[in-house]
Amino acid sequence: MTTTQVNQITNRLLDALPFKDREQLLANCEAIELIFGEVLYRANEPVLHVYFPTGGFISLVTSVDSSANLEVGLVGNEGILGVSLMLGVNVAPFYSLVQGAGSALRMTASSFLYELERSPALQLELKHYLYITMRQLAQTAICTRYHLVEARLARWLLMTQDRAHSDRFHVTHVFLAYILGVRRVGITKAANSLLKKKLISYKRGDITILDRAGLEAASCECYRVDKEIYERILA
Amino acid sequence: MTTTQVNQITNRLLDALPFKDREQLLANCEAIELIFGEVLYRANEPVLHVYFPTGGFISLVTSVDSSANLEVGLVGNEGILGVSLMLGVNVAPFYSLVQGAGSALRMTASSFLYELERSPALQLELKHYLYITMRQLAQTAICTRYHLVEARLARWLLMTQDRAHSDRFHVTHVFLAYILGVRRVGITKAANSLLKKKLISYKRGDITILDRAGLEAASCECYRVDKEIYERILA
DNA sequence: AAATGTAAGTGCGTTAACGTACAGACGGCA
DNA sequence: TGCCGTCTGTACGTTAACGCACTTACATTT
Numbered sequence: 001m002t003t004t005q006v007n008q009i010t011n012r013l014l015d016a017l018p019f020k021d022r023e024q025l026l027a028n029c030e031a032i033e034l035i036f037g038e039v040l041y042r043a044n045e046p047v048l049h050v051y052f053p054t055g056g057f058i059s060l061v062t063s064v065d066s067s068a069n070l071e072v073g074l075v076g077n078e079g080i081l082g083v084s085l086m087l088g089v090n091v092a093p094f095y096s097l098v099q100g101a102g103s104a105l106r107m108t109a110s111s112f113l114y115e116l117e118r119s120p121a122l123q124l125e126l127k128h129y130l131y132i133t134m135r136q137l138a139q140t141a142i143c144t145r146y147h148l149v150e151a152r153l154a155r156w157l158l159m160t161q162d163r164a165h166s167d168r169f170h171v172t173h174v175f176l177a178y179i180l181g182v183r184r185v186g187i188t189k190a191a192n193s194l195l196k197k198k199l200i201s202y203k204r205g206d207i208t209i210l211d212r213a214g215l216e217a218a219s220c221e222c223y224r225v226d227k228e229i230y231e232r233i234l235a
Numbered sequence: 236m237t238t239t240q241v242n243q244i245t246n247r248l249l250d251a252l253p254f255k256d257r258e259q260l261l262a263n264c265e266a267i268e269l270i271f272g273e274v275l276y277r278a279n280e281p282v283l284h285v286y287f288p289t290g291g292f293i294s295l296v297t298s299v300d301s302s303a304n305l306e307v308g309l310v311g312n313e314g315i316l317g318v319s320l321m322l323g324v325n326v327a328p329f330y331s332l333v334q335g336a337g338s339a340l341r342m343t344a345s346s347f348l349y350e351l352e353r354s355p356a357l358q359l360e361l362k363h364y365l366y367i368t369m370r371q372l373a374q375t376a377i378c379t380r381y382h383l384v385e386a387r388l389a390r391w392l393l394m395t396q397d398r399a400h401s402d403r404f405h406v407t408h409v410f411l412a413y414i415l416g417v418r419r420v421g422i423t424k425a426a427n428s429l430l431k432k433k434l435i436s437y438k439r440g441d442i443t444i445l446d447r448a449g450l451e452a453a454s455c456e457c458y459r460v461d462k463e464i465y466e467r468i469l470a
Numbered sequence: 471a472a473a474t475g476t477a478a479g480t481g482c483g484t485t486a487a488c489g490t491a492c493a494g495a496c497g498g499c500a
Numbered sequence: 501t502g503c504c505g506t507c508t509g510t511a512c513g514t515t516a517a518c519g520c521a522c523t524t525a526c527a528t529t530t
Contacts, residue, residue: 062373062374062376062377063377064374064377064378064381064382064455064456064457064460065381065455065456068377068380068381069377070376070377070380070381072372072373072376072377084366084369086362087362087363087365087366088359088362088363088366089362089363089366089468093366093369093370093373094373124323127321127322127323127324128322128323128324130322130365130369131319131322131323131324131328133369134319134328134365134368134369134372135328137307137369137372137373137376138297138307138328138329138372139297139299140376141297141305141307141372141375141376141379142297142298142299142303142304142305142307142416143299144376144379144380145303145305145379145380145416146299146300146303146305146416147299181377181380181381220299220300221299221300222299225299233324
């Protein structure tokens with residue numbers, strides 16, 4: 001995914017930590033690049049590292065009936081991937097796929113658990129992040145049930161814009177269909193509708209957000225709800 | 236909800252604790268009766284108590300657009316209600332409604348947090364329970380998206396039978412419609428189909444499971460998946 | 471025995487999304 | 501310049517579920 005990368009992007013969870021805790025944590029992190037399409041975890045397989053995305057972002061996908069898929073979460077520089085380790089389970093809950101190339105800080109599972117033990121501030125923050133994750137899972141469940149594809153697409157584009165830190169990113173209709181759990185043609189139809197309203201433009205996988213406010217109006221309330229919960233809990 | 240109550244039902248999470256931890260915890264619990272239809276939490280409002288159901292059980296419901304609802308969890312004697320307190324948030328994530336009358340053990344939020352501090356065994360167990368909850372939320376999301384009402388109904392009946400500890404319980408089509416997020420008529424149709432297959436019988440809200448194995452076959456794989464995760468993580 | 475309220479069943483047109491197939495458009499590579 | 505793979509658009513019949521209205525069935529109360 002080609003995103004117009006803004007430099008100096010850091011991770012919001014790390015930024016919110018007290019200086020000492022952050023330094024201690026950073027000392028144990030390794031800066032890496034997330035590659036588009038890279039699979040970080042497979043469901044039910046071991047979690048070897050946690051990731052604090054700074055520039056890149058990751059889709060959490062769940063599957064059923066060995067062919068039906070659905071994105072249930074999106075992790076960018078507002079979050080962390082692998083937080084379920086702190087629940088004492090080293091098995092990944094979801095298939096985790098790099099959706100936006102970019103930088104991240106990576107830590108081994110064992111040093112994460114060790115540092116977590118040492119930093120109550122990190123503990124509390126990540127507990128809050130877990131709570132947010134739970135609520136977002138429920139929000140996704142009800143959104144997927146009730147909202148039209150067009151509104152869900154608008155929501156997804158907004159969430160992705162936030163995490164890509166750019167109003168342009170690369171994603172094809174086929175991929176969006178996979179993420180939202182609908183037919184590719186369903187995406188084409190919805191995307192075309194947003195195009196006609198001049199909210200977005202796209203060409204062979206390169207999407208540009210033209211009118212963010214308009215997109216927010218076209219999206220379901222779930223975008224706003226998610227954001228509100230995040231801000232309220234992590235404030 | 237009238238369930239043929241089996242005596243001596245205890246809570247599986249409590250049972251799994253070491254003797255000392257359990258005794259300590261029980262000393263701070265109050266035995267109460269959950270009343271059918273009682274609202275234990277409202278979303279975004281304070282959590283004053285945690286509940287370990289023994290006989291009764293509780294639906295977790297999320298809402299959107301101020302009229303669309305969906306059950307995202309079911310808590311019986313295999314679980315605990317209010318576990319999100321351990322994430323450092325005292326605001327309820329979901330509307331929590333007593334769905335099956337029966338006994339429970341209740342603890343104030345503050346003594347729960349105090350006892351949690353003192354019992355690493357309880358901490359670990361509830362962290363595992365949180366992990367399970369996350370996975371079940373995702374399972375519900377994808378199930379609601381892809382599975383037919385009849386299969387979802389079968390799944391719900393099985394989950395409820397497990398938690399009611401009885402093959403008979405009270406629930407109307409109207410209520411099921413609310414829980415599964417479909418029209419009442421959709422439930423009538425699905426229930427009628429299960430009736431014709433002689434898997435269940437019902438009359439004015441009294442449902443009886445006639446053929447559990449048959450119901451399992453009629454349900455989607457989500458019932459089995461949920462159960463497997465629970466057993467694997469809490470074993 | 472009648473009245474009332476709740477539960478469940480039926481019917482009918484509507485709709486969003488489905489599966490499948492095919493055609494056009496674009497871009498990189500030979 | 502022409503080819504090929506990928507991306508997007510269109511078309512057509514199908515389907516599960518929708519909204520709404522009405523009927524039938526049952527149980528409790530008076």
